[in-house]
Amino acid sequence: MPHDLYDTIHRRRDVRGEFTGAPIPDEVLERILTAAHAAPSVGLSQPWDFVLVRDADVRRRFHDHVETERRTFAETLEGEAAERFARIKIDGVMESTLSVVVTYDAQRGGPAVLGRHAIADAGLYSVCLAIQNLWLAATAEELGVGWVSFYSEDYLRGLLGIPGEVRPVAWLCLGPVSHLERVPDLERHGWRRRRPLDTVLHADKWGNPREVVLDLRG
Amino acid sequence: MPHDLYDTIHRRRDVRGEFTGAPIPDEVLERILTAAHAAPSVGLSQPWDFVLVRDADVRRRFHDHVETERRTFAETLEGEAAERFARIKIDGVMESTLSVVVTYDAQRGGPAVLGRHAIADAGLYSVCLAIQNLWLAATAEELGVGWVSFYSEDYLRGLLGIPGEVRPVAWLCLGPVSHLERVPDLERHGWRRRRPLDTVLHADKWGNPREVVLDLRG
Numbered sequence: 536m537p538h539d540l541y542d543t544i545h546r547r548r549d550v551r552g553e554f555t556g557a558p559i560p561d562e563v564l565e566r567i568l569t570a571a572h573a574a575p576s577v578g579l580s581q582p583w584d585f586v587l588v589r590d591a592d593v594r595r596r597f598h599d600h601v602e603t604e605r606r607t608f609a610e611t612l613e614g615e616a617a618e619r620f621a622r623i624k625i626d627g628v629m630e631s632t633l634s635v636v637v638t639y640d641a642q643r644g645g646p647a648v649l650g651r652h653a654i655a656d657a658g659l660y661s662v663c664l665a666i667q668n669l670w671l672a673a674t675a676e677e678l679g680v681g682w683v684s685f686y687s688e689d690y691l692r693g694l695l696g697i698p699g700e701v702r703p704v705a706w707l708c709l710g711p712v713s714h715l716e717r718v719p720d721l722e723r724h725g726w727r728r729r730r731p732l733d734t735v736l737h738a739d740k741w742g743n744p745r746e747v748v749l750d751l752r753g
Numbered sequence: 754m755p756h757d758l759y760d761t762i763h764r765r766r767d768v769r770g771e772f773t774g775a776p777i778p779d780e781v782l783e784r785i786l787t788a789a790h791a792a793p794s795v796g797l798s799q800p801w802d803f804v805l806v807r808d809a810d811v812r813r814r815f816h817d818h819v820e821t822e823r824r825t826f827a828e829t830l831e832g833e834a835a836e837r838f839a840r841i842k843i844d845g846v847m848e849s850t851l852s853v854v855v856t857y858d859a860q861r862g863g864p865a866v867l868g869r870h871a872i873a874d875a876g877l878y879s880v881c882l883a884i885q886n887l888w889l890a891a892t893a894e895e896l897g898v899g900w901v902s903f904y905s906e907d908y909l910r911g912l913l914g915i916p917g918e919v920r921p922v923a924w925l926c927l928g929p930v931s932h933l934e935r936v937p938d939l940e941r942h943g944w945r946r947r948r949p950l951d952t953v954l955h956a957d958k959w960g961n962p963r964e965v966v967l968d969l970r971g
Contacts, residue, residue, distance in 0.1 A: 649944060728797075
């Protein structure tokens with residue numbers, strides 16, 4: 536049993552409050568980005584790009600934008616949900632060492648991307664696989680990652696000069712952390728609990744409980 | 754340096770032709786699915802489901818559908834590209850031990866999914882993160898995974914009885930393999946080569962070469 540991989544997968548957290556801002560050694564960043572770039576991609580199109588954002592002014596402007604989006608979301612909440620949300624930190628843009636913006640270029644590898652003719656979003660899916668590689672590599676390197684999703688794609692395009700045909704997929708905060716929490720922030724703050732695995736498993740057809748599978752395997 | 758994770762990330766392949774059909778021990782499948790279910794998700798919504806498809810008739814019907822989609826794509830190709838594509842195996846649905854269909858339920862965790870108000874696709878991204886966890890766990894367990902993307906989402910919905918509001922994201926073939934190829938199939942068959950990492954890195958703004966980053970870090 537490959538203990539290390541499972542340990543990394545289960546220790547991984549979405550970090551907001553624990554970034555220290557300490558430097559990331561060059562060779563560590565190189566390994567993490569190389570891991571992201573080694574992800575599978577539809578038709579071997581590798582349709583991702585990574586913008587490494589260190590500039591403090593750019594990060595400050597993004598953080599301000601995130602705060603605006605936060606207020607927009609907060610206004611949709613009432614009562615207890617609103618109170619819970621008020622306690623939750625949603626980004627570590629200013630405290631983390633580095634931000635990595637990950638994008639999707641649908642033109643790459645075109646016009647005939649093998650495996651994408653039937654499913655237009657398959658290229659977008661590939662970008663997400665690269666993000667998870669990055670996230671796990673960072674976790675194994677004892678760094679934290681926080682995916683910030685309170686932003687408008689058009690705002691981010693303008694901020695970083697991303698061409699119109701390229702889609703921002705994620706703003707990731709990256710860097711050393713004081714520690715990784717054992718329980719996800721949203722669960723600790725009572726926002727939502729994780730579901731048991733069995734509730735998302737189906738055997739052969741949607742809605743067949745997983746026990747059927749165990750019987751078949753018996 | 755966490756050798757094992759990087760080894761798994763770089764050994765991972767998209768498998769078509771190397772499945773043996775040998776059984777997967779229950780405890781191995783459990784670890785792999787548990788790893789997928791431990792992925793990060795927007796607002797802790799865990800919007801994925803996994804349909805474990807063993808039924809030979811269902812798999813045969815899906816494989817026939819894939820062959821139809823393959824012909825549709827082949828008709829868009831000419832000359833050398835058409836010849837290269839003719840040599841490429843695009844699925845191992847019948848030879849692999851098990852298929853895992855991964856879906857996205859946008860209703861889960863709603864109506865106010867924290868972090869999804871600005872980016873409607875954020876839930877879809879979460880599902881892909883779970884897929885990459887599954888893929889890496891399988892690789893670490895010495896199994897192969899092949900993502901089949903030559904299908905129509907509506908066909909797959911009908912085949913497995915997936916509700917209209919749930920979106921199929923991936924059909925994954927899973928199982929023991931004779932070996933994992935060192936070079937991706939599409940590169941071995943001359944379809945496409947992998948890009949150097951430097952071509953997808955930008956410093957602070959889109960289009961700034963990565964050297965600028967190294968200087969800043971100096």
